[in-house]
Amino acid sequence: MDGLLETCRNLFGTNNLYDVLDIPKDSSAKDVKRGYHKVSLRVHPDRVSGDEKDEATKKFQTLGKVYIILSDKEKRAVYDETGEVDDENDIPQDRDWYDYWRILFRKITVDDIKEFEKEYKESEEELADLKVAYVEAEGDLDQVMDMVMLATVEDEPRFTKIIKNWIKNGDVPDFASFSDESNKKSSQRKRKAAKEAKEAEEAKERLGLGESTDSLKALIQKNKASREMQMDSFLSDLEAKYGQPKKGKTTDNKTSTKTKKTKR
Structure with a gap:
């Protein structure tokens, strides 16, 4: 299995982590995050389909690993000094990179x-x-x-x-x-x-959308209320059709109940 630097070279044409994020070496922590955001949006798996999706997923996962190193002061210092990364100890292999990306960048309104x-x-x-x-x-x-x-x-x-x-x-x-x-x-x-x-x-x-997120919220609430009304109507129809006792059975039940009470 290739290490991170080799993977970067295969997927992005460079093994320089800064070049992968398209940022200079003296970038601030904020610039590192911004670079990661821009490049990951460009290669996000949701933007492609078919055969391209597998490669996009690999790029997306690799970007997450690059960000892990460059966003950590100690890991970044070691990389800057040696040009190497510790693939086994520094980078989690089983991380859900989409969830990690979502933690870093909230949903856009x-x-x-x-x-x-x-x-x-x-x-x-x-x-x-x-x-x-x-x-x-x-x-x-x-x-x-x-x-x-x-x-x-x-x-x-x-x-x-x-x-x-x-x-x-x-x-x-x-x-x-x-x-x-x-x-x-x-x-x-x-x-x-x-x-x-x-x-x-x-x-x-x-x-039914307007110009703001309030309109989207109103639409969702409107649809929710509509679904609830439909469900209430559906349940009422079921109750009317199947919930009422059959003719003759009601009388028998009432008579039976009265009989029981009389015997007591």
């Missing part, structure tokens, strides 16, 4: 996303993500818009202006797929975004 969006939009982090996306996608705006977190069609003019300034200053290459993009492709992207927004709105209305 609609309000959490809105708050993060306010902090992320037009931040240095968004600029860094946009630059990476532009270079990796070689200027293809379809891919860029998919790669940058929370990007919408409304962000496209802003992104385009930023990228043009980078090209002008020599910060990024001038890819033909960006500079020579046809109006037809841009229009297709906008139509696709409008269609997806309409479908999302229809789904929200169909589910």
Whole structure:
């Protein structure tokens, strides 16, 4: 069985634990956790299906082990000094890594996303993500818009202006797929975004959802109450159909009871 460093090399193309989390060596504990969060979201098994799920699961489990080391001062110090890890003693082999991940990162609500969006939009982090996306996608705006977190069609003019300034200053290459993009492709992207927004709105209305988590809570409570009413009605129908005594039997029972009381 391969050790952690060998596994990292096979799955992530590097045996440097910091590179696996995409963070520098002098990262703070907060940066280590944030790096783990971002990479684990990218490879989380729930995001893929089929043959890719097995590899995603292995990556997800490996990231948890990397985080165990880099989030512990003593384990991290030993790794920084020797470049080695103690696979047998330092890393639990039978941990439920999904539960561990959930302990570290609570479930995200609609309000959490809105708050993060306010902090992320037009931040240095968004600029860094946009630059990476532009270079990796070689200027293809379809891919860029998919790669940058929370990007919408409304962000496209802003992104385009930023990228043009980078090209002008020599910060990024001038890819033909960006500079020579046809109006037809841009229009297709906008139509696709409008269609997806309409479908999302229809789904929200169909589910009775508003703009906050309170709406989701109300929907759950509404469904719960509806199910309870249906169950009450169902039980009432059963009682009416099967719970009443048959004709003639009631009289006999009453007579029998009275007889018993008389004899006493």
